[in-house]
Amino acid sequence: MTRKIKETLRQDHGSRLKKCLFRLVPLLETLQNYTRFDFISDMIAGTTVGLTMLPQSIAYAALAGLTPQCGLNSAFVGVFVYLFFGTTREVFIGPSSLMAILTYEYTKDLTNDHVILLTFICGCVELAMSLLRLGFLVELISVPVSSGFTAATSIIIVVSQLKGLLGISYKASNFLDNFVQIAQRLPQAHYGDVLVGVTGCVSLLFLRKLKDFSSVNKKSKIVSKIFWFLSTGRNALIVLIFSSIAHYYKTTTNKVPFTLSKGANGGLPRLELPPFETHMNNRTIPLKEMVQDLGAGVFIIPIVSVLANISIAKAFANGGMVRATQEMFTLGICNIANSLFQAMPSCGAFTRSAVASASGIRTSVANLYSGAVVMLGLHFLSPYFQYIPRSTLSAVLICACIFLIETDLVPLLWKENKMNLFTFLITIALSLCFGVEIGLLIGVVCDACYLLYLWARPDMVLEFQDTVTNPYILVRPNMGFFFPAVNYVYSTVNKIAITKGQSRFPFVFDCVNFKRADYTAVKGLVLLSKDFQRRGQELYFINVSNSIVSFCATLKSPLKCFRDRTEMELTICGAKMDPINKTEVTVINEVANEKDNSDKDEFETLMLSKL
Structure with a gap:
């Protein structure tokens, strides 16, 4: 009798341990029922997303004022970590426009060491939030506030990329200063960059519409699939075409009629601890001062990245439950790992998730193939990054961001709830005038005041x-x-x-x-x-x-x-x-x-x- 009780207790203990392990590492449960069909679907989806991430990572790194390698490092590290701990198959951790603009906002006058330290601190804050089970805090940010924040960030990115599109250079302190600088330097616009940038924008918008092509007959279905592939890989295709043109000019005439991007060191990054001190202006800056230099970014960036990641997970959960605490834990591990490979802060991105969903993704194993594609790009294509036109990257960013502005939300809120419309607009206005962190904070305060008013x-x-x-x-x-x-x-x-x-x-x-x-x-x-x-x-x-x-x-x-x-x-x-x-x-x-x-x-x- 005692032996049976012991065996029962041992089985119960093993069952609980297995359940806890499966909750912590969802990949183990996924592999239990993994099929050949899952393998093929995940390989196609992961490869497609990987090809999309290559030009995106370079563009987002440029937006953050960093080298292409910094963006590519975060593209392959995050997906490998999310492979084990992630809960939503459509999420691919990597650089995003949101993280890029926020990183630039808080590190534009600082060193690369500050960026790497910021990545490490973001991971620690996200990990602490998950351990303290603070996922409910994300629920305090309403859709009008998050949409207003995203719209303002997109507008800031579009305006900041106009200088790359026009082939001019300047330093702007904020959104309004960008307008002044562009107006002053508009006569200095370089026609080669303008031609490449405008052509890139038109081509990207045209290719984006190709995915809407559909037909019922078999022959047209093949054409439709080709059009879909061209539409999905449009960023990589445009970057490849204009980089080839730049390479041709460089090898034949040794003179390129438009501005090129920065080069990148070849090979994979080395593993090392994040810097806890740095050198700037001929003096050593200790850890405490580095953190002070980063300011509110050490809290704003992790909160925004958690919000973005959980929003994406909810959008693709199809009504299912989203484990917010596990998502925060995974994101924290991703950014801590990113800091060990000299990468920028990262999170999920709607564009990557949409591509994965449209590509027929089955499980999170697709992250493995996506990471492999990025690693191959880092190893073999690094010498060719210097041929990517800067205006082409600007075109990629502009065409990605303009569709993040939810213009259809304005008439809907005007009809249903004008207070929500006010919150949406005030978040945009304050984000543009005083910074995205101020806009987000005031938007949340407006929502809280409105809730208190309803209760009162x-x-x-x-x-x-x-x-x-x-x-x-x-x-x-x-x-x-x-x-x-x-x-x-x-x-x-x-x-x-x-x-x-x-x-x-x-x-x-x-x-x-x-x-x-x-x-x-x-x-x-x-x-x-x-x-x-x-x-x-x-x-x-x-x-x-x-x-x-x-x-x-x-x-x-x-x-x-x-x-x-x-x-x-x-x-x-x-x-x-x-x-x-x-x-x-x-x-x-x-x-x-x-x-x-x-x-x-x-x-x-x-x-x-x-x-």
């Missing part, structure tokens, strides 16, 4: 009810009842009872939406009841939750609570009801059903038309 000023349904003998007034607040709403509800109910109820009609307070209440709210109900007593006017509470009933019983307050409307109407009409006890609290029946029973009754008219 709940809508109240006011109705007049006829019973067999006695009419009564019913009021039903549409939200929960907490301290911000106490004064408003207290004064409004008293005013209605006096002016509309003529201080004589019984008053019924429907608590169907009050699942719980705090001390201030319950005290407000007690004071309200005493006011009615002084006027000699009846006040009844229906659909009261157990928590409020017990709270009132503890306070020994003279509230008359009923389980539902039917029970209350029987009492008003003179039916004798036996109280549970003889305390001052008259609890006719404890709440057994939280459902709003008022839907069963037919309300004749509103109070204003009845009195």
Whole structure:
């Protein structure tokens, strides 16, 4: 018997251990049922995403003011880590436009060592957030705020890339300064760069539309598949074409009629610890000063990257559950690993996820093939990165970012909720004028203030009810009842009872939406009841939750609570009801059903038309 118990305990322990291991490393569960069809689908999707990531990584590194290798390093490290710990198959960790612009914002006058340290700190913050289970904080950022933040970031990127498109050089401190600098230097625009950039933009937009081609006959389906592949790999295709033109000019005439990008060191990066001190302006800068130089970026960037990653996971979860804590843990490990390979901060990107989904991805194993493609590019193509035209990279970034601006959201919010539209627009405006971190912060504050206003000023349904003998007034607040709403509800109910109820009609307070209440709210109900007593006017509470009933019983307050409307109407009409006890609290029946029973009754008219 003892042996059987031990074996059972051992099996239970092994089962729990296996479950924990599978939750920590989802790849193990994926491999259990991995099929040949999964292998083929993942290889196609991973290779396609890898080809997309190569030019994207170079462009995003340029946007952050870094070398191409810095972007490519983050492209292959992140996907290998996410392969083991990631929970959403469509997510591919790597450089993104959002991370690039934020990295540039906080490190534009600093060294590469600052960027690598920032990557390490971002990973540590994200890891700490996951260990503290702070995934719920992401829910505090609403869609209008996140969309406004993304739109502002996209606008900043587009404007900042106009200098590459025009072939001019300058340093701008902010978004508005960019406009001034472009206007001043517009006569200096280089026609070769303008031609390459505009041609690149037009070609990218045209190729983007090719994926919409479809036909029913078999021959056209083959053409459709070719068009889809050209559309999906358009970034790599355009970069390859213009790089080949640049290489031709360089080898034949030794003179290229447009500006080229920076070169990159060949081979894979070496593994080393992130720098905890650096040298700048002929002096050594210690760790503390480096962190101070990075400022709010050590908090803003990890929070934004978590928000972006979880948003992508939700978008492709198809209604399934997203493990926010595991996603934060994985992102933290990715960025810590990135810092060991001299890479920039990274997260998921909607463009990569969309390509993966359209390519028929089956599991997260596709990350393996994507990382392999990037590694091959780093090893064999590094000497050729110097031939990529700068205006081509600008065209890639501009054409990627303009579609992140959700213009269709404006008429929708205008029609449905103007306060949300205000939050959306104020987030964009402040992000453009004062920086994206200020815009994000004020957007969240606006949302919080709006929520507080809704709680402090709940809508109240006011109705007049006829019973067999006695009419009564019913009021039903549409939200929960907490301290911000106490004064408003207290004064409004008293005013209605006096002016509309003529201080004589019984008053019924429907608590169907009050699942719980705090001390201030319950005290407000007690004071309200005493006011009615002084006027000699009846006040009844229906659909009261157990928590409020017990709270009132503890306070020994003279509230008359009923389980539902039917029970209350029987009492008003003179039916004798036996109280549970003889305390001052008259609890006719404890709440057994939280459902709003008022839907069963037919309300004749509103109070204003009845009195």
